Amino acid sequence: MATTGAVPMITLNNGVEIPQLGFGVFQIPPEDTKEATLVALREGYRHIDTAEMYGNEREVGEAVRESGIDRDKIFVTSKLNNGYHAPEAAAKAFEDTLSALDIGHLDLFLMHWPLTDGGYVDAWKAMEEMLQGGRVRAIGVSNFKQHHLNRLFAETTVVPAVNQIEIHPYLAQDDMRDFDREHQIATEAWSPIAQGKVLDDAVIERIARRTGKSPAQVVLRWHIQRGDIVFPKSVTPERVRDNFAIFDFELSDADMSDITALDRAERTGPDPDVFDYIPS
Known part of the structure; x- marks a missing residue:
């Protein structure tokens, strides 16, 4: 793990480097996305996570x-929407994402969900062709479990560079993170503060008081020290700034263990084994 400025850089399995802390734009309305992203970039963020499903790639x-x-200083991720797993549809969706962003290349393209019909294997093969085409630097998956990844290992060629999954203190996902690590797949954490549900937890509040940091900063620091790639989102400039200010303190081993022990396998989002949502 190298460090550029304050934010550590994680090297993916194909040699591409990704900033460990980024800015997410999930649920930010398109009309607010441009300014929110500009605020984040001014604060020092150099990793932006969007998706076709979010409707704000253009902004x-x-x-x-x-x-x-400089474009090469900003790492941009987008994702393949659920309705485009057929190879031709996936290829068109990728072109549409590149057109909407209009920033030349894409740094990381993820398959957003595996769905239950098994079509994710064909979609992944199409994404392998995208990688070979040179306009995306790395490809990965999102919301994949071990059995989904094992199918890709058996039936395709490229090991995903990233697996983006729900992780927070109430859903630590240590087994999945260990599996990813074993296969040289970087783990990204979405819903890193459980949509705010963990911020009034007594353990986290106690650690926040001791460190002089906010509960959100404590939780984000927990992710960083575990090795998760994390991208909190906010449209409030002060919160965007606070979320970036997590590199001037460390949690003790006891703090880390206490937070991880809060795990109760509680999701804020759907279980990937049953989720089949396709936006209309």
């Missing part, structure tokens, strides 16, 4: 272009 691209920051 992310506008912010990247207007930021004045």
Whole structure:
């Protein structure tokens, strides 16, 4: 793990480096996305996570272009929507994402959900062709469990660079994280503070008081020290700034253990084994 400025860089299994802390735009309305992303970039974020499903790729691209920051200094992720797992549909969706962003290349493209029909294998083969085409630097998956990944290992060629899954103190996902690590797959954490549900937990509040940090900063620091790639989202400039200010303190081993012990296998989002949502 190398460090550029304050934010550690994690090297993916194909040699591409990704900032460990990023800015997420999930549930940020398109009309607010450009300014929110510009605020994040001004604060020092260099990793932006969007998706076709979020409906705000275009505004992310506008912010990247207007930021004045060298394109190669910003890591941009987007995702293949659930309705486009057929190979031709996946290829078109990728082209549409590149067109919407209008920033040249994409740094990481993820399959958003595996779905239950098994079509994710064909979609992954299409994504392997995208990688070979050179306009995306790395490909990965999101919300994949071990059995999904084992099928990819058996039936395809490229090992995903990233698996983006729900992780927070109430859903620590240590087994899945260990599996990813064993196969040289970086783990990204979505819903890192459980949509705020963990912030009033007594254990986290106690650690926040001792460190002089906010509960959100404590939880984000827990992710960083575990090795998760994390991308909190907010449209509030002060919170965007606070979420970035997590590299001037460390949690003790006891703090880390106490937070991880809060795990109760509680999801804020759907279980990937049953989720089949396709946006209309």
